[in-house]
Amino acid sequence: MSLADIKNKIKADSQAQIKAIESENDAKVLEISRKVNAEIKTVQDSYAARLAKEEPEVLRRREIVAGLDAKRVDLGVRQRLVNEAFQASLKQMVELAPDKYVKFADRLLNEAIATGHEVVFTGKNEKHLDQRWLDGYNASHKTELTLSPDKLDISGGFILRNDRIDTNCSWDMLLADARADIETEVAKKLFA
Numbered sequence: 001m002s003l004a005d006i007k008n009k010i011k012a013d014s015q016a017q018i019k020a021i022e023s024e025n026d027a028k029v030l031e032i033s034r035k036v037n038a039e040i041k042t043v044q045d046s047y048a049a050r051l052a053k054e055e056p057e058v059l060r061r062r063e064i065v066a067g068l069d070a071k072r073v074d075l076g077v078r079q080r081l082v083n084e085a086f087q088a089s090l091k092q093m094v095e096l097a098p099d100k101y102v103k104f105a106d107r108l109l110n111e112a113i114a115t116g117h118e119v120v121f122t123g124k125n126e127k128h129l130d131q132r133w134l135d136g137y138n139a140s141h142k143t144e145l146t147l148s149p150d151k152l153d154i155s156g157g158f159i160l161r162n163d164r165i166d167t168n169c170s171w172d173m174l175l176a177d178a179r180a181d182i183e184t185e186v187a188k189k190l191f192a
Helices: 003-094 098-112 131-141 171-191
Strands: 119-122 157-162 165-170
Touching: 003 171, 098 131, 098 157, 098 165, 157 171, 165 171
Parallel strands: none
Antiparallel strands: 119 157, 157 165
16 A cells, blocks of 8 residues: 555545544534423423412512502602691681681680799790780789790790790690591591
């Protein structure tokens, strides 16, 4: 055999071995691809089954959360409306006609007085409860109430001080006190 024949034989044998290796590798790649695809399908199927199983629960939870959010917003709106209703009531009390305003304050003062020597504090913007009003009250009720020069941050009414005890008859306090009792009723009327 000649050198060229030997080279050709080696080359042919090498080509046959390369083809055999490539065939074997192709078979292994095909087997690995089948296994990977089967695993992918198994994982996909398990996720699909899990999703199908959990989807109703996820949707139910979303509905619950959405319902809670809607209730929270609704409650906020209702609270705002109730607050506005009480603010409107406070405004009406502040804007009472002077004679009604003073009569109401007189009735509160009648019930709040303990000794007849208390100090009366009024608000910074008080228009009707002044020294003239208190002088008239003292004369008609035989009391010795004193009007404090200190003005408080109240929207109307007064605070009566007897030593260290304050009786708060401000419009703010009267409405806050009444609010606890009538808030449910106001809400029913607003949202019926």
